[in-house]
Amino acid sequence: MRLWSLDPSYLDAKGLVAAWREALLAQKVLAGATHGYRQHPQLVRFRQADDPRAALSAFLRGIHREATSRGYTFDVEKIVKGPLLSGETELTQPGPDWVELSEPSAEASPGGNSDGEAEPEVLQRAPGNTPVSDGSRTVPTIPVTQGQLDYEAELLTFKLRIRAPKLVGRLESDLRNATLKNHPLFRVIPGDIEPWEKVRDDL
Template sequence: MRLWSLHPSILDRAALVACWREGLLAQKVLAGGTRGYTRHPQLTRLRAHPDPESAIGAYLRGLQEEATARGYRFDASRILRPIPASDLDPIPVTAGQLAYELEHLRRKVAARAPEWLPQLPPGEDAGGGAIPTHPLLTVVPGDVEEWEVRTA
């Protein structure tokens, strides 16, 4: 399960579609609709929110809005609580986590859709300014999140 912290606009097609599917699974887990994936580390930050079910709804809404802007048809009726991210307390994400995810996405895009690479920001390390985040998230200082399962 990968619930990207990055803004949906920089996700390539495969990442956006996979994130939607996995976000729907996360919604089902948080609503108590499945016994699988209940201890998945990506759910840690959603569970820490005062209203986890609304938080995943706002997260999914951000994905669905980006998909619509690209002409994709993500079924918004599948979002149980389609609350605007601006109506909720933001979820913190560390700058280190964002940098890690951007490099992770960059490796994936280089292999499967190299034509998308110019859409990716250079990142803070390359002097490119802030890395755009999902509208539900707010950046805080720090290293890669403890819940992240790092890959080589």
Template structure:
């Protein structure tokens, strides 16, 4: 499961649709509708919110808005709590940089034209506010070697 902290505009078509599916799965986990992925580390930041379902709903809403801007039609009726204002979640600049590198590596293989179009610094998903810090403790990284 990858719930990107990056703005969905950075994702290619495959990444955007995978992000939608995986965030819907996260929503199902947070709502208690599935037994799988209950302990997935990326859900920690949503569980720490006063209203986790509203937070994942805001996340999904931004992904759907990006998809709509590209001409895709994601079923926003699948969002449990859409369009509710929620406080911004923190994401560290270290986490954002890590995800930026991870995405760029994926795009180099899968969508080199999308990679070529990426310029400048990464932007966070609209749900997140960037704060100084390292890669998040919940991030699962491949060991070097």
């Protein structure tokens, strides 16, 4: 499981689909609907958040927005409904309540996006109704250290060199120029790699 602190726009198609599915799994874990992954280090900061479930929903919405911008059709109704981040204006069709969670579907639909790229395995939904959200409160951002963001950029660069070399340049440039973008759920603070991170020694 990898819940990236980096902005989802850095991910290749395979990485974006993996992030979506793993975040759906994390949503299920936080709902107590599965016995696996409960102690996974990637969930530490979500569990420490003021509202872990709302934070995970906000994380998923960020992935969904990026997927939508690429022409992919991730099933937004898989995201449990909840409050928005401050400044988040793109409301999504609310999904189930926490008690209604079911296994993330592995079904996919073949096709392509507007760039002619083969569309990855994604979860489909039909065009929805009027979006609705809980406007009575907002989801606080979660701090992430600059060291963690830099480490994730190095890790993703390692993966992209193998899977999608054309995407490496932007990430390396942003890392070199200290202009990395983070997922909107997180706010960057000074510091080294987070203590919960399982650092690889082969990068």
